Amino acid sequence: MDLSPRALFSFARTTVTTTVPSLVVTAASVPGRVLDLLQAAEDVVRRADALVDRTERVLEETEMVVGRARVATAAAEQVLTDASTAARTSRELVDDYAPLARQARPLAKRFVDELSPQEVDAAVELVDRLPVLTRHLIEDVLPILATLDRVGPDIHQLLEVTNDVRQAILGIPGFAFLRRRGEDREDD
Structure with a gap:
């Protein structure tokens, strides 16, 4: 280069x-x-x-x-x-109530099998009237039942008096004749 x-x-x-x-x-x-x-x-x-x-x-x-x-x-x-x-x-309820349900099953079946429609109607009517029945039981029947312990001796005395009256009537002369006559009229 x-x-x-x-x-x-x-x-x-x-x-x-x-x-x-x-x-x-x-x-x-x-x-x-x-x-x-x-x-x-x-x-x-x-x-x-x-x-x-x-x-x-x-x-x-x-x-x-x-x-x-x-x-x-x-x-x-x-x-x-x-x-x-x-x-x-x-599960707990089933476990608790299963034995009871098994035990009640035959009784419930018998109850259902033997219950008629008329009995069901009567039971419904009875349930409908329970408030009135309860009120009468509390206000009327229970007070009477509370006095029965005093009525017992009175009834016993009444029976004794009735027995005495019967014996007295049977002791009246001619009473047997009057009695037969009354029975004959009852038969007619």
Whole structure:
């Protein structure tokens, strides 16, 4: 390679004439490219903002759904707890009353088999009248029953007097004749 000043100058000139125009074109196009790049960056930022807004809305809606799901889950847990309590109570009642029900079954069957519709009607009527019966029992019958201990000796004395009167009547002369005559008239 020739390194003479002429050769170097010629090389520099060739280099400048071929590269400067392309550098000028490139340098002139840089601001446009930078502007395009800035425009593209702004578009990306706008899209990112829109995506962030949509993401925030989706997150808010998701939080509401999660809140509703928590409420529904709590309600479902309460229902399960209530159902479990009801099942446990039912099991306890069945365990407690099953032997009694087995024992009462033949009696209840006999009662139902032998009960007529008229007896059912009478029982219903009796139940309908229970308030009146209760009032009469308390106000009328129970006070009489309370005095029966005093009535017993009076009835005994009355029976003695009645027996004495009977014996006295049988002792009257001609009473047998009067008695037969009364019986004959009763037969007619």
